[in-house]
Amino acid sequence: MPSIGNGHIAANVFGDTVYMNGLYNGHKGESHRARIPNWANIRLNSTLTRHPFSPVYSLNTKEGVFKVRVDRERSIVTQMIYAHRYYTRALINQIKVDSKTHNDPSFIHHEIWVAISLMPGPDSKDVAFQNPVPEIINGRTIWSSCGQTWESEDTTYQPMPVDVCAYWTSVPDHLVVPQHGSRIFTFAMTADKNRTVAKEELIKVLQEDGEKLYEKHVEEWQKLYLEGGIKIEGNLKLAKIVHGIWYYFLSSLPSAKSYQPLDRFYGLSPTGLATGGTFEDYEGHNFWDTETWMFPSILLLYPRYAKTLIQYRLDTAYVAAELAKLTGHKGYRFPWESAYTGVEVTQPCCPLVAEFQQHISGCISFATRQYLATTRDEEWLKQGGCAIVTHIADFWASRAIINYTTGLYDIENVMGPDEDHSNVSNSVFTNVVAGYSLYLAQYVSCLCKDYFMAKDPDHWADIAWSLALPYDEALDYHPQFEGYPRGEEIKQADAVLLGFPLQYKMNVSTRANDLSYYESVTRSDGPAMTWSMHTIGHLQLQDNVKAAELFNKSYQSYVREPFKVWSELQRPDIGAMNFFTGMGGFLQTLIFGYAGISIHLDRLEINWPQLPPEATRFKVKGIKYLGSNLILDIQTSRMKLIVTEVDDNWPLVMNNGRYNVTLVPGMSVTLTGTGPFTIRSKPWKECKLPADIIGNNYLRPIGL
Structure with missing residues (x-):
């Protein structure tokens, strides 16, 4: 199964473990990420046992969400599991129940029940969590547990174990929805080294409208993909693998913008x-x-x-x-x-x-x-x-x-x-x-x-x-x-x-x-x-x-x-x-x-830009060089470099194989031949570049 994450907190989908940036337990060679029970691991019961309704699983890398869709007799249930990209201490579970229209009069006055289970796994052996404590916040039951890692990595540089607190919403054994209409249920878990941060984050998450909460998350993911990426046409399998890699990388890197300061x-x-x-x-x-x-x-x-x-x-x-x-x-x-x-x-x-x-x-x-x-x-x-x-x-x-x-x-x-x-x-x-x-x-x-x-x-x-x-x-x-x-x-x-x-x-x-x-x-x-x-x-x-x-x-x-x-x-x-x-x-x-x-x-x-196997178009978008923003677009019959931004402090000149071209925003330069196509700016100070020759006894004719 895939993972979800936002650089602060992450988990494998349907896994019983949450890991947090900078949370380790164990002395020196025994140090490892400290396990937090996954109090956000909510399962639809229809995905746990043999059931007439087959769940459909999907990972939307553009929106940073894992989805479970179950088409039932009277409703369609969609579960969305994600690590929020703006509320970075939070793992979110949203379950949307959409009722179906039925002509059968026996269904008219019946409610729709959706059975669910919270499966956080066993107690942590890495963190000495206290017994969970409930409290009512804005009409909802919230649980919390705090503790410390058992062992410091090195007492010279880490005199004390690390504190960690988790907060999570109470989860019933079933959800109830009227026969007509739809409803979104939002459940969340937050974790941080600071109790106040974890608590305030959960409160803020629960104050958000369910759809707005999801939109804020997607908005931050969309900003990431606007910054850069690799687009491949003609080889769908390869394109999906590349999208998956960037999704997994970005899931483990911190958000650019967050509700509370990042650790x-x-x-x-x-x-x-x-x-x-x-x-x-x-x-x-x-x-x-x-x-x-x-x-x-x-x-x-x-x-x-x-x-x-x-x-x-x-x-x-x-x-x-x-x-x-x-x-x-x-x-x-x-x-x-x-x-x-x-x-x-x-x-x-x-x-x-x-x-x-x-x-x-x-x-x-x-x-x-x-x-x-x-x-x-x-x-x-x-x-x-x-x-x-x-x-x-x-x-x-x-x-x-x-x-x-x-x-x-x-x-x-x-x-x-x-x-x-x-x-x-x-x-x-x-x-x-x-x-x-x-x-x-x-x-x-x-x-x-x-x-x-x-x-x-x-x-x-x-x-x-x-x-x-x-x-x-x-x-x-x-x-x-x-x-x-x-x-x-x-x-x-x-x-x-x-x-x-x-x-x-x-x-x-x-x-x-x-x-x-x-x-x-x-x-x-x-x-x-x-x-x-x-x-x-x-x-x-x-x-x-x-x-x-x-x-x-x-x-x-x-x-x-x-x-x-x-x-x-x-x-x-x-x-x-x-x-x-x-x-x-x-x-x-x-x-x-x-x-x-x-x-x-x-x-x-x-040098020698070309299409990957079976691809018909290959685009590297958001190449950052000295403050500039470039796109390299390789197609079957042509290649071009598109300039979207240039830093005035570092003006760029490109040799396109025949002559020098000053790059300016909005420009598209056609590349003919195999290169090398060289992009330079003015020298950085008056400093001589290193020789980079190792071993002066090495016989060196013309190199690559």
């Missing part, structure tokens, strides 16, 4: 906000998945959410500083898994990933690079951006050790994205993201020089330039790490990530060899996002047939019908469900693969 946001985990109570669902933790797999597509269409995701890292940076110090290093070392406090919360079962997968800090830096490239957000730099970039660079500088035999810097004792190989030296992925982090710090220190002092920024670039980068000249490919035994199986995309998303310059032949070789040794039961990156690679090599094959492989075995819920692995009975990481990788195949968009520090490029 601090605690990140986007691999299975979103509606799950996270178990190890299989990643316990609601934050990994590299956020920055590497979900962040890029969100950044291009919803940059304010991208900023929110980076803010979570800024909020926990002081904890990352302590982790670096504890492990004998400088700067910021972000933990492999983090939750409420920002401390390492990887399960005790898996100490190797916590110890060795340090590339997450580089991935966070790479996300900030992309954010700065598309926004040039000076305020963000002043309010922590300069510090996080330079301190991550300090961490990598302290991790890089000079090898006097080679004259290069080694980074030892790491694990790349491939978790089947731990404690290796010079992981190609790790070294490139580390090198990029070092180069970015040099660049940012120039951007920030008026208000942030960095000591010897060129030192970072010197280390990056001299980092070791494994490369087999005879076979013209990148061994995954130093000493990698060729032919040995790997879990998932690792070295191929150099080509994308890192866009590391290399020979076309090297890129082709990396893709071909690693496809042959990747485990068949690996996670979904691997094949998304292979798809983009083959599109960049202009091998459309192979790209289409891997594009289909990247989603067809992972999407579960009918509500487009993604599983982590091809087998639906193992791995995480509603796997945002796989969804994020798939979105990138469309935006950065088929649409051909690429982000660079000084430009936005469009």
Whole structure:
């Protein structure tokens, strides 16, 4: 079943559990999302037992609502289940009963009864809720229960457990409606860390007219879809999957506008906000998945959410500083898994990933690079951006050790994205993201020089330039790490990530060899996002047939019908469900693969834009670049870029393949050929772009 959510509160439809942003229970490696009983889980009895009236289930992603429709003999019953997008503490259940017209006189004086059940599930083992207390508010019976999580994640950073309060409406065992007419019944549950907020929210919800309450929710969802989206024509199955992904993403991200102030946001985990109570669902933790797999597509269409995701890292940076110090290093070392406090919360079962997968800090830096490239957000730099970039660079500088035999810097004792190989030296992925982090710090220190002092920024670039980068000249490919035994199986995309998303310059032949070789040794039961990156690679090599094959492989075995819920692995009975990481990788195949968009520090490029398989039209709407708003419209016979908004501070010029065009609102530019079509603005200060060359011993003819 699908999930409902609004960034503050979420649940799976018909599930007995509610999860809330920032609510965790358990000490360090036992930390997981804290379960709240679902006092909004109302079921029509006709959906619980064998019944002559078959319910019809539907998920309306445009309006953010799950619907149950039961066509009965004397009435049509429609249940609407949603997490309110404006009243963000509330889960709503509305049941509309429409009577049918009957000629049978025996029905005239009979009422319509609809049996329902409240199914909140067992008591929570994560929150010590007190016994529910009833009270009468505006003529309705309201129940409430408050409590605290049982255990703090880390007493140094969280001295006390977290408070939480829930309020909910009393639910009868049946609804009664006159034979003629219709009626809407509204039931709600609210939850918050603050009792007053939860109570006031429920009171306000119940004061609203039922239809107006729903309209306010839909209005906020409609605003989201006006901001951006992906439209596909000619391939309905693909279009529905894409709409489903954006629905699930947005359901776990905070509302732009809410009745009461929003709580601090605690990140986007691999299975979103509606799950996270178990190890299989990643316990609601934050990994590299956020920055590497979900962040890029969100950044291009919803940059304010991208900023929110980076803010979570800024909020926990002081904890990352302590982790670096504890492990004998400088700067910021972000933990492999983090939750409420920002401390390492990887399960005790898996100490190797916590110890060795340090590339997450580089991935966070790479996300900030992309954010700065598309926004040039000076305020963000002043309010922590300069510090996080330079301190991550300090961490990598302290991790890089000079090898006097080679004259290069080694980074030892790491694990790349491939978790089947731990404690290796010079992981190609790790070294490139580390090198990029070092180069970015040099660049940012120039951007920030008026208000942030960095000591010897060129030192970072010197280390990056001299980092070791494994490369087999005879076979013209990148061994995954130093000493990698060729032919040995790997879990998932690792070295191929150099080509994308890192866009590391290399020979076309090297890129082709990396893709071909690693496809042959990747485990068949690996996670979904691997094949998304292979798809983009083959599109960049202009091998459309192979790209289409891997594009289909990247989603067809992972999407579960009918509500487009993604599983982590091809087998639906193992791995995480509603796997945002796989969804994020798939979105990138469309935006950065088929649409051909690429982000660079000084430009936005469009290369080889084309239609996805079986599509007749492909539109990426709401591309945000330096304050502008763009639409890329790809059709069978033509392509065009439509400009809806441009920021006067960052005027844009586009080279359309033949000449330069100044972009102005209302303009439509026809794109002929395959590109690259380059969009630039004026330089950002007088700061030299980073060299981004890692390992100065690498033989480099003309790159991709």
